[in-house]
Amino acid sequence: AQSVTQLGSHVSVSEGALVLLRCNYSSSVPPYLFWYVQYPNQGLQLLLKYTSAATLVKGINGFEAEFKKSETSFHLTKPSAHMSDAAEYFCAVSGDQGAQKLVFGQGTRLTINP
Amino acid sequence: DSGVTQTPKHLITATGQRVTLRCSPRSGDLSVYWYQQSLDQGLQFLIQYYNGEERAKGNILERFSAQQFPDLHSELNLSSLELGDSALYFCASSVVALRTGELFFGEGSRLTVL
Numbered sequence: 001a002q003s004v005t006q007l008g009s010h011v012s013v014s015e016g017a018l019v020l021l022r023c024n025y026s027s028s029v030p031p032y033l034f035w036y037v038q039y040p041n042q043g044l045q046l047l048l049k050y051t052s053a054a055t056l057v058k059g060i061n062g063f064e065a066e067f068k069k070s071e072t073s074f075h076l077t078k079p080s081a082h083m084s085d086a087a088e089y090f091c092a093v094s095g096d097q098g099a100q101k102l103v104f105g106q107g108t109r110l111t112i113n114p
Numbered sequence: 115d116s117g118v119t120q121t122p123k124h125l126i127t128a129t130g131q132r133v134t135l136r137c138s139p140r141s142g143d144l145s146v147y148w149y150q151q152s153l154d155q156g157l158q159f160l161i162q163y164y165n166g167e168e169r170a171k172g173n174i175l176e177r178f179s180a181q182q183f184p185d186l187h188s189e190l191n192l193s194s195l196e197l198g199d200s201a202l203y204f205c206a207s208s209v210v211a212l213r214t215g216e217l218f219f220g221e222g223s224r225l226t227v228l
Binding site: 027034036041042043044045046049101102103104105106107 | 115118147149156157159162172175204206216217219220221222
């Protein structure tokens, strides 16, 4: 079965600082991994995804993530945080039932300090 | 705007009652997913439909049911409501049901059970 663990339910960084959101996964099949962002009072929006091509994946809004099989990790980073990055971020792994259900982590709330 | 429409946006009801949540997927998307988001459980996959047929089932209670109609819209029926059913219910859609694909989420229906 698939599962995702996000380390840290809350992360706070200063504007302009590095953003690092951690995600570790468990999967019985080659994983497909996703990061979604949820802004207040909105639905989830895809930031980026890993589907077994390049291990370093670039997404929208300057975010990127690196797939590391040896560490079973898919951490999300952004070199310089903006105030507009404040949101909740979810890591997800695709299910193994031949369907596309996503198994989400518990989410990390990112706060940006001015 | 993801193109996925959910109604109603907010719903307040009493324990023991029944409600129906409606979802219109993006134009052309054949697959519809329902997720429940609560503070204690996070984002939980409920059920998936593909072109009118149930494709995958998650942690959906027996009191809950769903269906996808020929025009591809979907409804999630919640009955004998309990306080613990208070949550944000998301619908998502995708073109096909592939593990590598992106889900497009609606803005959710917030259910409050009093």
